Amino acid sequence: xxxSTLLNRFVGRKVAIxxxxxxxxxxxxxxILTTDDAQVVFMDTPGFHKPHHKLGEYMIRVAESTLEEVxxxxxxxxxxxxxxxxxxxILAQLRKISTPIILVANKIDAVRKNDxxxxxxxxxxxxxxxxxxxxxxxxxxxxDGLRRLIAxxxxxxxxxxxxxxxxxxxxxxxxxxxxxxxxxxxxxxxxPHSVAVVVEEMQMRSNQVLYLAAVVYxxxxxxxxxxxxxxxxxxxxxxRLARQELEAIFGNRVYLDLWVKVKKDWRDDEAALRSFGYE
Ligand SMILES: Nc1nc2c(ncn2[C@@H]2O[C@H](COP(=O)(O)OP(=O)(O)O)[C@@H](O)[C@H]2O)c(=O)[nH]1
Ligand SMILES: [Mg+2]
Numbered sequence: 001x002x003x004s005t006l007l008n009r010f011v012g013r014k015v016a017i018x019x020x021x022x023x024x025x026x027x028x029x030x031x032i033l034t035t036d037d038a039q040v041v042f043m044d045t046p047g048f049h050k051p052h053h054k055l056g057e058y059m060i061r062v063a064e065s066t067l068e069e070v071x072x073x074x075x076x077x078x079x080x081x082x083x084x085x086x087x088x089x090i091l092a093q094l095r096k097i098s099t100p101i102i103l104v105a106n107k108i109d110a111v112r113k114n115d116x117x118x119x120x121x122x123x124x125x126x127x128x129x130x131x132x133x134x135x136x137x138x139x140x141x142x143x144d145g146l147r148r149l150i151a152x153x154x155x156x157x158x159x160x161x162x163x164x165x166x167x168x169x170x171x172x173x174x175x176x177x178x179x180x181x182x183x184x185x186x187x188x189x190x191x192p193h194s195v196a197v198v199v200e201e202m203q204m205r206s207n208q209v210l211y212l213a214a215v216v217y218x219x220x221x222x223x224x225x226x227x228x229x230x231x232x233x234x235x236x237x238x239x240r241l242a243r244q245e246l247e248a249i250f251g252n253r254v255y256l257d258l259w260v261k262v263k264k265d266w267r268d269d270e271a272a273l274r275s276f277g278y279e
Contacts, residue, residue: 001076002106006137007031007044010147014249015167015174016044017181021192023049024184026278027173028062034163038151041160043070048090053267058278067097071154075127079105079115079134083122091127102149103129109136172199173277175246179214179258182241183227186234191226194219196266196276201257210250213257217276219265227260235260 004016004025011031017024029044045066046059067073075094077087094101103123108116120132131149135142167174176197184192201213216238218224228235239258246254266272273279 001047001078002137003044003047003076004029006074006076006104006106006135006143007042009137009140009143010040010042011166013166015169017177017184019181019184019192021184023047023056023059024180024192026055026059028066030168032161032165032167033147034159034161034165035151038154039159039161039163040147040150040154048086048093054270054273055267055278058273064093067094067099070099072130072150073097073099073101074104074150075101075129076104076106077123078107079111079119080107083119087123088126091123094127100130100153101127102146102153103127103132104146105132105134106137108134108141109139171250172202174249175199175202175212176214178245178249179216179238179242179256182238182245183216186238186241187226191218191223194223194267195227196263196278198276204252205255208253210246210252210254211257212246212254213259215259215261217261217263217266217272219263219267221262224260224262 004018007016008014010033015031016029023046025044025046031042031044033040033042043066045063048060048063049056051057051060077083105116105119116134124132130153133142133146133149135146137143176199180195180197183195196217197214198217199212199214201211203211205211216227218227226234235258239256243254243256246256263272
């Protein structure tokens with residue numbers, strides 16, 4: 001849908017990882033935008049979907065509880081895909097909450113203008129929206145307009161965060177997510193969903209190198225083999241891409257120690273979920 005891309009665009013830096021695979025946002029991710037006259041705290045949540053694991057159930061709970069807590073909901077839809085049962089389901093969920101909702105039709109860079117109006121029409125007859133706003137999170141088209149609408153529709157309140165804060169995520173979590181993003185982008189089918197990353201150590205060494213030790217967990221031995229790759233090539237590539245981005249984010253040279261371990265069927269294992277930070 002582009003929720004994470006949109007969040008990053010609002011905040012002006014990458015706080016949520018982006019992938020072309022569905023259901024990759026697992027936690028609630030906070031992004032903070034501070035302008036001269038407003039502070040907007042965005043919460044990127046997992047999308048609604050039919051859960052097949054305890055992990056999925058956790059993700060749905062995160063999404064549902066967030067809807068009730070916030071002052072405004074952005075319902076982001078993919079304008080390149082005709083709406084169907086999935087959208088009907090979400091619309092039914094949204095009817096249960098009293099939070100005001102803005103419908104965001106994303107990816108307008110990839111649709112013909114003529115197709116946009118019927119799409120907005122379809123949604124406007126099925127939901128009660130404050131506004132229906134077409135944007136492209138990728139190119140930034142109309143994101144400023146959306147930002148103004150958001151600020152105009154938020155209640156007055158204090159700034160909750162210092163102006164130079166962009167997220168509430170601890171650095172370890174950020175680092176783990178960056179590594180997970182590289183895995184998502186280099187693998188297919190079940191693997192992206194079977195991967196969890198835990199950063200076990202993160203410390204500045206005396207030679208000004210940031211040392212990071214992380215474990216990439218998978219669910220089966222066969223997946224471990226794929227992640228390591230022939231002659232360790234896959235893991236090396238994951239490490240190379242992750243290190244590049246971690247160095248840019250933390251502004252330091254990074255030494256990344258990556259390990260792959262199997263935790264059988266962890267997505268249905270309460271204790272494993274907790275220890276991986278999904279609770
Ligand atoms: N063409 C196009 N692609 C987009 C746009 N926004 C996001 N994407 C792509 O859609 C995919 C999913 O994006 P992501 O932000 O991870 O979606 P999420 O799962 O809703 O958080 C990624 O491959 C993005 O590059 C957009 O405005 N236009
Ligand atoms: Mg996302």
